[in-house]
Amino acid sequence: MHFNNLINSIKERREMLKVTQETLAELSGVGLRTLKQFESGKGNPTAETLNKLGDALGMELTFQVKKTKPE
Amino acid sequence: MHFNNLINSIKERREMLKVTQETLAELSGVGLRTLKQFESGKGNPTAETLNKLGDALGMELTFQVKKTKPE
DNA sequence: TTTAATAGTGCATTATAATGCACTATTATC
């Protein structure tokens, strides 16, 4: 199971903000190992972990109804 | 830690589609106990669980940059 | 208010997420 969209969102946002994994780990309260794992496409993070990362990056996790035809 | 936005999205969508927890559990491949736990506000689901539920309901999990001032 | 359907809980087990530590790999700077 892949979460590439989530991974990319976090990774892009982190890089846009010029923040290292180490700093994001500290800011978010998520373990560095956990963040590394997540960003390298491994693992299956919990909602709590995703939320923590999102909070630190000014993002939020949401469900959206899929469009039948993407515009 | 609360995920009320995620919980409500799933719950509302499920009810809108007139689907029971039991049916959604079957459709999504998520254990009924797990779904019950999630919808009743307990637990800390993994991205995989959230994705499975989303898939079955035609929704997707996304990160969005928070607006400074909600409009 | 009985009955049936659906939703929520307690308990126990198994699978695995989160974590730290030490290491390697990659990338950028000199």
Add this chain to the structure above:
DNA sequence: GATAATAGTGCATTATAATGCACTATTAAA
């Protein structure tokens, strides 16, 4: 190509998510 900074991996441990089963609670229909 040495050095330093950042990113990724292997391994072991601990915490907890996912699950089934049996039960209770709530809600809707008769």
